[in-house]
Amino acid sequence: MNKNLPRDVFLYFLSIITLVVSAVSFGVLVFQYINIYFPDALVDYYKPASSYFSSIRHSLAFVIVVFPVYVWASRFLRLDIEANPEKRDLKIRKWLLYLTVFVAGLVIIGDLVALLNTFLEGEITSRFILKILTIFFIAGSAFYYYFKELKLDDSKKDWNIWSIRVFPLIVIIVVLTVVVSGFFVAGSPSNRRMERFDERRIQDLSIIQNQIINYWQNKNVLPDNLNELTDEVLGVFVPVDPKTSESYEYFILGPLSFELCSTFETKSNNNIKNNIRVPIIESAILRPRGQNYNWQHDIGRTCFESIIDPDFLRIEKPLPL
Template sequence: MASVPPSLMSFTKECLAQGVARTEIRQALIDAGWTDREATAALESFAESPLPVPVPRKRVSSGPRAAFLHLLALFLLYMAAFSTGAILFLAIDIFIKDPANRSFFDLGGSARFNAAVLIASLPVLLLVRRAIMRDIALNPANRIAPVVRTLAYITLLITSLIMVGDMVVVLMGFLNGDLTLTFILKSIVVLLLAGGIFLWYISGLAFEEKMGNSQREETSIRESQWRPRLAWAGFLTASLSLVLALWIAGNPFNQRLVRLDRQRISDLRSLQGAISRFHKKEKRLPKSLSELKGSPDTYVDRTSDSITGIPYVYKPINKSSYRLGAVFDLPTPSYDDNSTRSKDGFYEHDAGLQNFDLTVK
């Protein structure tokens, strides 16, 4: 319920105390320049009672519990929305290959992080929303508490700016001739997520206005039927995104093996660099990998697998070509796009022994 200026409150109270009809008070206030909403708010500040003096209604206030629950719910909603959008972006990049938009980060790692955020935030968000709805059921006036309205308007501001920014980016892309399919799909994702949150909160504020301006009991007012459907659509979208993230991330029990394979790739790169430096200095290839440790310029920390202890494969082929190899636990993940920017070929490998024929530069 909107706050009522003290002068308006005092005038309304005095009129009611003298027995002036509410319709006459309302009309007098409107004639004096007050809006119908302000007049209604002033009259609604006092309950209809047979007593000879006006009976003030209980003012809705937000206690620490309401502030905590609504702030927590809003923060969790932001977390879930951003993670859902990030996962959908990853899915678009994976399913729709764009040569001009290659990923320069670990897709699997990003998918695992956002999946963890959704797994942690969604259940807590549902529990917090349940607690909020339970409080509203006990006291419907809690729905129009000041903290609720303030957070709702802050969210409307944020989502409005996001949607406007999204439209600006789309228009800039159109004017620059960069409207690719991935660009359009990502813009739609942003618009739908921000627009869904915007519709949820704007409809909630509209419902609160009905509660604040109605002279009937608050419990007689019903929300729009599509609001629960919007909530379910958001939940299903987040759930689908979680499934996609888990698929992109792969089997969690294999992630340690993936990291070990990447360590082997890093070791092979170090050996490749050391061999190139050795060849540049000595004008020949080393006879064995142990020969690299004889000079600070070519020293490498590991010449064998740090887990299995198996030495890395090394075999000179001719004066400038050689073979490096290692035993990998898993093949290169299907989502790993790092091979597109790697020229040494170490990213592409199968499970088991994999040899790479290289040439010094």
């Protein structure tokens, strides 16, 4: 026997670890797709689809890096056994193969119990069925592949058959399809960068809005321009566009109303059908205490109006002693 036991032990451990990480990440990825395209009003009413994007990106990163390592390690071990058939009887290999089959079986049972519990709690049938199919595909694929491998070891048959050659290729194609879909669902890296710029712009506008309200509370009048908000002594500075470094637009609409404008690179997806979980609230409720919490925007220049309610925001000056 060609003795490379340390290498074999390392590769088999690498194979099972990367299999577990890939399977979990793949499952999270598909589950997030299901949550986005089959929203449950009971669970996701106040949760926009974009809240799932971070989890999708993390799972994509794991699958893109770890799954190819698993494929390489598995293929290397298979070719090594084809060249050295006596290695089929390595105890470490037998232990890890049986462990993989055992874990896959436990995963199927555990996930079925968890999903059935959510179904009994009232989850919609389509989400339940799709998640069940996802679990069966992941755990069932691992269980089937390694169980067949153990059966072939017992019969000493040649590995050049469908269950060893074609089936893994089908799994790889499915994984690639799911990974590519992730870039369409969560957006490309360049699109994500534009979204982050827009998120920063919304944060800046919210800060400026609060600065304007504080200015009005102190002076009982709106500032003529944004430069009046700057206070070097207190360290107060007005944010500018993070990409162009230009000032945001500010317009006075009345004694108690003003408008802030900015140019956005993407469209907010908080009110898109099947993506929106937060209802559109009427303006009277939308602006408590004069603050605008509705920052939905289209691509291009968008303005946001704020109306100050003096009954809520006026600061009573202390009476002289």
